[in-house]
Amino acid sequence: MTPPDPADPFGTAALRDGTLLAWQASPTRLREDTATESDLVRAGYRDRVLTELAQNAADAATRAGTAGAMRVWVGDDGLHVANTGAPLDGPGVQALTALRASAKTAGVGRFGVGFTAVLSVSDDIEIRSRTGSVRFSGERTRTVLREHDLTPPRSGVPVLRLAWPTAAPPVSGFDTEIVLRLRPDVDARALLGGFRDEVADLLLELPALGSVTIGGAEFTCVRTDLGDGIHEIAVAGRRWWEGEGPHARWLAPVGDTGEIAPVGDDVLRAPTRSDEELSLPVLVIADVPMQPDRRRLLPGARVDRIAEGYARFAASLPADQRIALVPVPGFARSEADGLLREAVLAELRTHPWLPAADGDDDLVPERATALDGLTEELAEALADVVPGLVAPALCSPRYASVLGAVDVHRIGPARIAELLTGLDRDPHWWCRLYDALEPLVVDSVVAEELASIPVPLSDGRLVTGPRTTVLGSDLGVGGPLALPWVRLVHPDAAHPLLARLGAGTVTAVDLLSDPALFAAVEDVDPDDADAAAELADTVLRLAEHVPAGALPRELGALLLPDTDGELVPADELLLPGAPLAAVLVDKSPFGTVDSETADRYAADSLRAVGVGWGFTVLRADLPTGPDHDLPDEEQWWDTVDTDPDTLVAVRDLDLVDETRWAQALSLLAADPDTASALADRDGYTAWWLRTYAVLDGQLLGRLRAPDDLTFEGLLDPCPHPDAEQLRACLAASAVDSTALAALLLERLADPNRHPTPAAVAAAHSALAGAYGAGVLDVTELDLPDAVRSIAGTVVDATDGLVPDRPWLAAVIPAERIVIGATATARALAELLDLPLASDAVSAEPTGPGRATEWSREPQAVLAAATAGVPLPRGPLTVHERLVVRCAGAVTGEHDVAWWVDRSGTTHCTAAGFAAAVASGGAGT
Known part of the structure; x- marks a missing residue:
């Protein structure tokens, strides 16, 4: 076997020769390789540069049996990606150049077709490894093709088919380094930024990688065994x-x-x-x-x-x-x-x-049961009644769809009631169950589902449904009340839930609110003193712990003896020494309960059935009209836009002696029940007191709170020591009625009144605002012949002028200016039937000035900056001295600080910049 060439350890020359021979033999193959490589870059491996290189690094670490480390940085020669692990080998180089094949036998990937992802950023790639290095170059491939008389395809060349050996080693500390010489159109900084976004995912996906360094930032994966x-x-x-x-x-x-x-x-x-x-x-x-x-x-x-x-x-x-x-x-x-x-x-x-309610073995969802709204207490009570209960934390509506997805059987209160039927438990257990079930009863639907829940009776029976039972809780008469004609719930099982489900709760209030009792009260013969006394004794004993106002008004018909021995309805009597008696007219319809009755029964019992002490408060839910027997009630309803949810009203205000209102108001303010009614400005009580109560010769509605200085000098302060609590019963800070408007107009025209200019302006602003909002019925207003000027003087209405442009005030004598707010000037003029200054006065500057722009005038810019307002726009003329010639309601020449002429040009002196800028110049 021929030993490898040290200069070409991976035999790239032979690989190139084989590839070139194939291309020469079949030019179609060259085009196919080019198209295949291009398709892989543009489709399958787009945007996967770091992913593919990380996969190679992970596989190298796996093959080496070590925790992989990877480093990515940008150097002068391009993007560098280095990794530890198994170095480059011959099969790896062959896989790189084969394009359609990978040398991997295990792991994620090792220099297969995925490596083509690098071509999305580079046409010049070098792989440096401690076993040898190779380089791929698109430009060098084109040169070789021309040398072999092969025409490069127009679409490019297959960069990764021809490899050349290089001598460059990998960076120290790493086994392999890939250098991507980036194309000019690739932003290296953006590329690294994208890599940083991918790092966390790659470390999760590739456990063989222990760390990845991008630029100067190192990312590590720390794995902890939690058991x-x-x-x-x-x-x-x-x-x-x-x-x-x-x-x-x-x-x-x-x-x-x-x-x-x-x-x-x-x-x-x-x-x-x-x-x-x-x-x-x-x-x-x-x-x-x-x-x-x-x-x-x-x-x-x-x-x-x-x-x-x-x-x-x-x-x-x-x-x-x-x-x-x-x-x-x-x-x-x-x-x-x-x-x-x-x-x-x-x-x-x-x-x-799935967590079970009992905290023991986990549940198989398709065999588990979830109860909507299950609590720990209810789960404990139902432990041996409903098998397979899911943990209470998972039984909220939030998890309903999720539990349904895994086929958890859901049950509701109706099924619970069914499972409890015939269950033999002691009364204490039932009470605990009712207590645990109570949070589930949030509406009438749930209550109906529990309508058949079992209820243990005091005689040992277990009946179905609370609606046929009554609860015998403490009635304030020495213990439970024996009621043989009803099904009495066992005392140890008594619970408020049963009342919510329809059980009759035999409390004192409930018994005293029974329509049957009202019928009995009405049927008592006034001539039968014994029958009246017997019924009164029963009612008053039950009412001993019932607060006044908690019982129906119908009990006010209960007959009680007065000081003359006559039987009189309870709501027509007062207790001996009642403070109310001291403020009523001498011939009020109230009598006094006889002393023997007052001594025998608690005062609270007598007050509960309607016997008076102080003022009484009527409370009616969802009232629909003036049918509560209140004085002048129809007039108040005319002031109400929508029916209140609850009507709260103090009774018998019309019976107060007119000379005793100071004492009556103290009585009203001292009682928390009546004091709360005083605080509702839109309520009946505050309205009635404003309209009819008289203090120091004036209606309360004409007085102001002492600390409310809005109409100081026009309205007198309330002299009552409880004025703060009476605030809603006094005049408002705004004009909210035609009556208050008429009073202010009258007081403004009264020369004996001395309001401050601020109070005059506030009153005019409030009047104009109310007029503009349609609050006033102008047909009921009689305009006085005089008006109040800003100078504080009372002048004939024919002399008054309402400035609707801020600069006009400079030429109008203060004694003629009637002003509120500039924004409501037109409404004020219409209300008072006065001319607007802009309609009655015309004036133009008489002398020349210097035409300029706002932005060029330091004083204008300073004024805008100081006032915190935008610099005005529009034409500006600056004068050393500004004189306007007036005609109309005001004549003659006047020195002014600033002015806006008919053309919209602002004229200004040095002294006038602050006012002109604050007013917005001609824009106002």
């Missing part, structure tokens, strides 16, 4: 839990919180990324037959085998993380995805991995 066949893999700051089956590896990403973050959108990796789209929650790295370019599965490939062992992987994970491995129901992304999803689901359905 139970699970490994944790850490790459580039991210973590994955890895499970392994006979034909695949699965990697579940783990987030910063230690929980699996399902993938949901990836591709099959065999072992590197293919074009087979997947929607599984894990990365799938499988040993499965692929087409030569490893982008698509071979027809007939056994995809289902990839799922073998997947359930074991799930079972090895923490119990609270396993459900994340179930594919979320949805459309498959590819045919392979559909087959693999179905295989994975079949694997999960038929193997034990």
Whole structure:
């Protein structure tokens, strides 16, 4: 055997001769090689430079039995990719030049057709190895073709068919180095950036690689054994839990919180990324037959085998993380995805991995049961009632579709009620069960499903359904109440859930709210004192612990004796010493309950049935109209845009003595129930007090809160010590009614009032705003003959002017200016029937100025910067002195700081820039 030539250890000369001989013998073969290589670059191996080189590096490490290291950097002569492991050998060189064949017998890939991926960035490739080096060159191949009278194809030449030996060794510390002399159109920096994005995937896909260095950044793969066949893999700051089956590896990403973050959108990796789209929650790295370019599965490939062992992987994970491995129901992304999803689901359905409620052995999903809303307490109660219960954490609606995908049998409350039928348990067990079931009853549907749940009775029977039973909880009369005419729930089993499911809860409030009781109250003969006393005794004993307002108004008809011995309805009586009596008119319809009755029963009991102490509060849910017997209720309903959800109103306000309102307001503010009604400005109580209550000779609605200075000098402050709590019952800071508007107009025209200019402007702004918003009924407004100027003077309305352009105010005497906000000037003028200044005054500058631009004037720029507003636009003329000649409602010549003429040009002096810029120049 002829020893290899040291200068050409891989016999590249003979390989070149053989290839050239084949091309000379068949020029078609040359075109075929060119087309084949081009097709591989443009199709099968596009965008796979690093992937293919990493596969070669991984295979080299496997063959050498070492952990592979790979380094990628850009040098002066191109892109360098070096790796450790088995060096280049003769079969490898032959595989490189064969184009259609690979020398690999095992591993991922070793210098087969995939190496053509490098041609996407380079036509000059050198492979340096410690056993010898070779170089491929498109330019050199063209030269050789011409030397052999072969015409290079127009589409190019097959770069990887002819190899030449070189003497360059690999970089120190590596066994093989590939140098790609990049084409001019290839951006090396962008190429390295793309490589960095691929590194994490490649380290996951190719376990033979331990580290990859891209430029100056090193990426390592750290593998930690967690036990139970699970490994944790850490790459580039991210973590994955890895499970392994006979034909695949699965990697579940783990987030910063230690929980699996399902993938949901990836591709099959065999072992590197293919074009087979997947929607599984894990990365799938499988040993499965692929087409030569490893982008698509071979027809007939056994995809289902990839799922073998997947359930074991799930079972090895923490119990609270396993459900994340179930594919979320949805459309498959590819045919392979559909087959693999179905295989994975079949694997999960038929193997034990699902956490059980009792925490013991894992469940096989198709034999497991999930109860919607299951809790730990309910699971414990149902442990021997419902076999195969899934862990409570998985029984929320969030996992319903996922559990359905693996055929977990789902049951609801109705099935639970059915399974409990005839169950022999002690009352305490039933109470614990009801307590555990209660969180499930979130709506009437669930309540209906539990309508047939068993209920133990005090006589030992077990009946079906709570609706025929009553609960005997403490009624405030010395213990449970004996009710022989109803099915009484055993005291040890009594639970609020039974009331929600239809059981009659025999509390004091429920008994006192029974329509049968109302009928009995109405049927009492006023002349039968004994019958009235007997019924009153029963009701008042039950009402002992019931707060006032908790019972129906109908109990106010209960007959009680007054101080004259007459039987009077309870809601027409007051307790002895009731503070309400001190504020009512002398001839109020209220009497006083007799002292003997007041001494015998608790005051709370008497108040619960309607006997008065202070003001009482009416609460009505979903009211629809003025049918609550409240004074002036119809007027209030006219102010309401939509019916309130709850009507809360203080009763009997119309019975207050007009001279005692200060005391009555103190009483209202001191009681939390009535105080809350005072705070609702749109509510009936605040409205009634604003409209009818009188304090110091003025309606409350005409007074302002002491700290509300909006209309200071126009409205008087409320003198009551509880003014802060009465704020909603006083005048608002805005004009919200025609009555308040009329009052402000009257006060503005009153020369005896001395509001500040700010209060005058605020009042005008509020009036104009209300008028513009359509709040006011102008037909009910009588305009005074006088108006208030910004100078604080009261002037004849015929002299007033409303400035609607800021510069006009400079020529109008302050005694004639009626102003609010410039934006609402027109509304104010219409409301007060005053002329707008722009309609009544005309003026133009009299002297010449210097035409310029805003951006050229330092003072203008400084003013805009200081005020934080944009620099105005439009024509600008600067004057040393600016005089305008006026005509109309104002005449004569006036010195002004700035002005805007009819053409839209802003005229300005040095002193006027700040105001002009703040007003936006001619744009205002």
